[in-house]
Amino acid sequence: MRARLTKIFHFEAAHTLPTLPDGHPCQRMHGHSFKVVVHVEGEVNEAIGWVYDHKEISRAMAPLLDLLDHSYLNDVEGLESPTIERIAAWFWRKLEPSLPGLKEICVHETPNSSCSFYGEF
Numbered sequence: 001m002r003a004r005l006t007k008i009f010h011f012e013a014a015h016t017l018p019t020l021p022d023g024h025p026c027q028r029m030h031g032h033s034f035k036v037v038v039h040v041e042g043e044v045n046e047a048i049g050w051v052y053d054h055k056e057i058s059r060a061m062a063p064l065l066d067l068l069d070h071s072y073l074n075d076v077e078g079l080e081s082p083t084i085e086r087i088a089a090w091f092w093r094k095l096e097p098s099l100p101g102l103k104e105i106c107v108h109e110t111p112n113s114s115c116s117f118y119g120e121f
């Protein structure tokens, strides 16, 4: 039997998007309450009844959230132009080595706007 685990995280951060066309309002510094949704899939261990402890996802996310929370994202290595596409890919690169079965990372920057990334670089 296979199943998908989903875990939701939040961080607050500021950013600018310097590569946008002149005059775009997102070139100005502003902030978001970001939501990151991490999905992993795998075989359910029949003896235990879970894919793996979802605390493993929290453990893998903790240092990344420490780094990003209340930061200026553009200062973070790899996030010099932090669109939600690039933020999702940044999380993927950091999480993939420690999260078997990583399937999707969805980054929400407003209640209306999000980006899902599936590891296709």
Ligand SMILES: Nc1nc2c(c(=O)[nH]1)N=C([C@H](O)[C@H](O)COP(=O)(O)OP(=O)(O)OP(=O)(O)O)CN2
Pocket (backbone or CB within 6 Å): 017, 026, 030, 082, 083, 084, 085, 109, 110, 111, 112, 113
């Ligand atoms: N493809 C992307 N488009 C945009 C991104 C992005 O990362 N990827 N980012 C932004 C800005 O960060 C902007 O701050 C988002 O705010 P806004 O456009 O106001 O977002 P809303 O969801 O509130 O949009 P509404 O259309 O007003 O609902 C812009 N675009």
Ligand SMILES: [Zn+2]
Pocket (backbone or CB within 6 Å): 015, 026, 030, 031, 032, 109
């Ligand atoms: Zn923004």
